[in-house]
Amino acid sequence: MIEKMKMVHIVTSAAHKDEMLQGLREIGVMHLAEKQNADREVAERYQNMSQAAMALKDYADAKKKESAPVLSDDEFNKMYAGVREALERKTSLGQEISAAKTEIDRISAWGDFSPAELAALKDEGFDFHFYRMSEKDFSEAAADENVKLIRLASIDKQAVAAVLGTLPPEYAGTEFVLPEKGLGELRQDIEGCEKGIEECNKTLRAASVNDASFRHQMLKLQDEMNFSAADATAKSDDEFVWLSGYIPEEDLDAFKKMASEKGCAYALDEVAEDDDKIPTKVRYNKLTRLIQPVFDILGILPGYREQDISLWFLLFFTLFFAMIIGDGAYGVLTLLGAVGLNIKQKKVTTVTFLLYVLSITTIIWGAITGTWFGMESAMYVPFLKALVIPSFATYPEFFGLDASVPQNQIMKFSFTIGAVQMALGSILSIKRKLSEKDLSWVADAGWTIAVIAMYLLSLFLVIHENINIKPVFGMIGAAFLMVVLFGGMSPDKTIGQGLKAGLADSFTTFLNTISCFGNVMSYIRLFAVGMAGVAISQSFNGIAAGMHGPMIILGVVVVFIGHALNIIMCFLSVVVHGVRLNVLEFSGQAGIEWTGIPYEPFKKIK
DSSP states (O other), X not given: OBXXXXXXXXXXXXXXXXXXXXXHHHHOOOEETTOOOOOHHHHHHHHHHHHHHHHHGGGSOTTTXXXXXXXXXXXXXXXXXXXXXXXXXXXXXXXXXXXXXXXXXXXXXXXSOOHHHHHHHHHTTOOEEEEEEOHHHHHHHHHXXXXXXXXXEEETTEEEEEEESOOOTTSOOEEEOOOSSOHHHHHHHHHHXXXXXXXXXXXXXXXXXXXXXXXXXXXXXXXXXXXXXXXXXXXXXXXXXXXXXXXXXXXXXXXXXXXXXXXXXXXXXXXXXXXXXXXXXBOOOTTGGGGHHHHHHHTOOOOTTSOOOHHHHHHHHHHHHHHHHXXXXXXXXXXXXXXXXXXXXXXXXXXHHHHHHHHHHHHHHHHHHTOXXXXXXXXGSHHHHHTOOGGGOSSGGGGTOOTHHHHHHHHHHHHHHHHXXXXXXXXXXXXXXXXXTOTTHXXXXXXXXXXXXXXXXXXXXXXXXXXXXXXXXXXXXXXXXXXXXXXXXOTTSOXXXXXXXXXXXXXXXXXXXXXXXXXXXXXXXXXXXXXXHHHHHHHHHHHHHTOOGGGHHHHHHHHHHHHHHHHHHHHHHIIIXXXXXXXXXXXXXXXXXXXXXXXXOOOOOO
């Protein structure tokens, strides 16, 4: 259920600003309107500390996994300063090594020499410049009485000369820019930098055990950031300070008590009809809370004025998951993974409970279809065979059925699920609009009729069921008229204005009617993806079955890798297909656009 919000305004004297903010933070129920950014200095410190904590994870000993007790503020600041210094020094030393290696690559062909000696010669009047040139240019320069040069060892088949002074421009040559240090000095510098880096690594490894202290300090900084953001959001004049925000109705008593204790005045208002900044707080029950991790992963949230479809989303998502994974043995593996996670966490979390539900549902679907690692031989086990519903069987020949029978039955089941879900979406929309006295509910009733008609049309075209098609087209026509005539209605329009708006959108309605057929048809993916997973399993099983003797070991590897890849592909398919059917097709019919703003009250982080 989406909790109802109240717009709240609280005011106090300028002298009691901090006291008011501290009181609001303690009760932690007010979502600030038009929240400003936190103090820049605090935000930068948090970012730097977060980066340092992430960097230290690379230096932690994965085998020991030791963790030091939480340091005091003074101890942490001393340690943190050392970490920052070590990270900055290591970066600087790395840059020095890179620059030295680049310089070595540039000058190595010239051999090891002392730039200091060349500088001393220059001071004595011997200003040598070094060039690489072709043999022809060297011969011409050597024959020139005005050019004083000494030939050096060739480099890359080019003549090399030390010229006293600069080479005249008529001779083409590439001058070698003298380095500040020779090869020996550069190598010594690299060695020194590497020792310095090792010292930095030692400091960082020692600090890596303070992960708990970093978390503690970062939480304190988050609190400081939140407080500074609230402080910046508060408006004031010479005498008063005030804040506005949203509070769930059920938390108003706590707010009123705090305001009374702090001597603050306040005003409560209904949220404005045109306010699009109202946060959404969804109250989950024990069942619907299971779908919350999926919502969090997808980053979706219904808008404040939209409906909470958590229960329906959970039910359909669970069924879609089972049908797409499709294999009872995969469900068993998922169940074992959930048990392992439960043991590791030493409690049943929402995520593990959801995994239990999804895995058990998958096992049930695998049992009624007779799919266990895609092995046909599973049907030779009387117990597993007894669990199968013949018309859904993956291996219908064991039940005296033709292969087309279960295929058509599962496709029909997929279309039925689609029709039920989309019709339910329209009914939910009708329910909401009736409460709002919105006459466009008639258009949603038309969409319900259209969904049923498209369902029957799908059965006629795909499965070739014996359906009288004329009434179906009549239903589509009636639905189209209902949507055109009532689709533009709204509480703020007259009937005439609503009819005009609906007729203006008649072409769009025509396209949406065609799209409705496509939406119903799209549920066939539940059948197709599930069958694809079975086919992949059977292929890898067939490859392994052809290996005998010493090759059987390779066959085991093939089966293991093949099924591992198939499981990964199945889970990806759940995200791509199973989630899509809920978030797009179903949500579209229910009028849900997932435009919610998360409810993030100003509170102290614990």
